[in-house]
Amino acid sequence: MSTQSVVTAIKVIETISLHQPIGLSDIAKQLDSSKATVLRMLNTLKELNWVAQSESRDAAWSLTIHAYAVTARASIGANIRDVAIGPMNGLQLDTQETVHLCVPDGDALVVVERLDTPHVLRAFLALGTQVPLHASATGLAFLAASTDAYVHEILGGSLEKVSDQTKTQPNSVWQLIKESRERGYSINEEGLSSGITSVGAAIVGSAGTPVGCVSISGPSSRIVAAKFEDYGTAVARTAREISDLLGQPWVRAVIATLSE
Amino acid sequence: MSTQSVVTAIKVIETISLHQPIGLSDIAKQLDSSKATVLRMLNTLKELNWVAQSESRDAAWSLTIHAYAVTARASIGANIRDVAIGPMNGLQLDTQETVHLCVPDGDALVVVERLDTPHVLRAFLALGTQVPLHASATGLAFLAASTDAYVHEILGGSLEKVSDQTKTQPNSVWQLIKESRERGYSINEEGLSSGITSVGAAIVGSAGTPVGCVSISGPSSRIVAAKFEDYGTAVARTAREISDLLGQPWVRAVIATLSE
C-alpha cells in the first residue's frame, strides 16, 4: 500500500544515517532498489536540503544539519528534555559525573540529553545513540519500572552481547531488574561498554508508566561499589524530581520563558 | 521535476516541526495540498515511525523521537560536536555560564550543543533552535569571520527585530561586526532576548572559513561590561582550541574511543 516512493525516500535517509558518508551503489544495494530510483530520491532530498554529497571524488552522501534542526526542534522529547535539564544539572554538580537522559524509541532507548563531567577521563554517549534495554543502567531502570509482561517480552527477544560483560541470559537480566526494583535504582557494571559503570533510575509519567530515564556514568575506577548507594539515591531523587515536574503543567511556561 | 510525493512528504515533516502538534486540515492548508494527499503522507510516515498522532480527540500530529534519533546520530554536526565538547566543558567550568555551540544552516545558525550553568537564573536555547546571524553573539562572531561579500549579503536582507534591543539597521550591525573583528570576540547585549547578554567567537575550519561558533550566555546582571574582556578572551581561546582540534584528524579516533 501507501506511497512507496516516500517509503524509499525515508529508508534512504535512515540508511545514510546508519552508514554516515555512503555511496549511491551501497544505498541501492541495502535497499534492494535500483540505483536510478535511489539517485532520484537523493536529488530530491538534496533540493530540500536534507542531504548533501561531499565534493571529493567519491561523491558520498550524508545528512545535513538542516535535517537535524527540523527534527530536533519538535519531537516529544523536547518537553521532557527542557523539564529534565534543571534536575540533571543538580545531579551533575553533586556527582561530578556524566549525566544521561534517555527516552524510549521502539524497544530501545535513545539518548536525548547529556551533561558532561569535568573529569578528563570520562564516559559519554553521543546524542541520538540507541541504547539497548538489557545492557544499560537506563534500560534496566526502564524495565524495572515497566510491567512484567513487557519485561518478559524483551527478555524473550534476542539479548545482544554489546560488551564482554553484557549479561545475555534472561535469568541474569531478570535478576538485575529485580534488584533494581528493590533498590529503587539500577546498576550496570560494564554491560554496555568495558570499563564503564552506570547508575540509573526511571522517570514516570502521570499514568505511572516509565517515560524516560536518567543515569550517571563514569569509568569503573571512579564509580566503585562503595559509592553505589550515594549515587543511586541521588539519581533516584533526580528522576523523581523530573517525574514530579512533568506532572505540573505550569513548568512548561516557566521553561519557555527562560529559554527565549 | 523530481518526485513531488517525496517533496510533499518532507514538507509535511517540516510543517509539523514548525507547528508542533498540528491537525490534518492545517497542514493541508499550509502546503496548498489536498487533505487526502497529506493524510496518505501522514499514514506512511506513521508506519515508518516518523510521526505519531495524539490519542486525544483532536488527533493532532507530531514528530517522534525516532525521527530525531535518525538525524541526530548522523549529520555533519556530529563531528564538530564531539570535538568541541571538551573545550566547551573547560569554558563552562571557567565562566560558570551557559555555553552554546552553533553551526550554520542556510543563512542562520542552529544550536547543536549546550552546556548549562549551575546558576538558578540562567539562559539557554533548546537544541535545534534557529538563531539569526545579526541578532546573536554567535551570529555576529560568524559574520565577523566571514567575507565582507557574505556579510553585506546578509545585511542587505531583512534584519528581523527579535527582541526590543535588536539592532536592525545594517550600519549598526556592521559596527558590531567591525568591533568583533578588532576584539577577536563578539558581544550581543540583549539583541536576541531581553535580559540576556552573550559573548561569542567563531570556529574556523582548515580553509579559514567559519564552520561554527561558541558562546557563553547569561542574564545581563551577571554578564556585565567589566567582565567582557575576561569572558571574551576565554571564549576566543575555546574557539581556537576547537579550530585547532578540527585540523588534527587523529582527534577523531581518540574521541571515538572515549565515547564507546
Next chain:
DNA sequence: CGGGAATGGTTCATTCAGTGAACCGACGGT
C-alpha cells in the same frame, strides 16, 4: 600495461502509484 570490476550517473518505455474533487459522519458553537 591493460583488462575487468567497481564506481556515479543517464535513458526510456511500461504501468501502477499518487492525485484532488467530492463525499461522509461527528463535533461544537450560535
Next chain:
DNA sequence: ACCGTCGGTTCACTGAATGAACCATTCCCG
C-alpha cells in the same frame, strides 16, 4: 436545528515513479 469546522474516505484519471540496460570513469590487480 443550523452552519462551519474537524478528521477521514472514496474513486476515476493520469502522469509520475520504476528498473533494466546503458555510459563514462576510476581504480585495482595480474
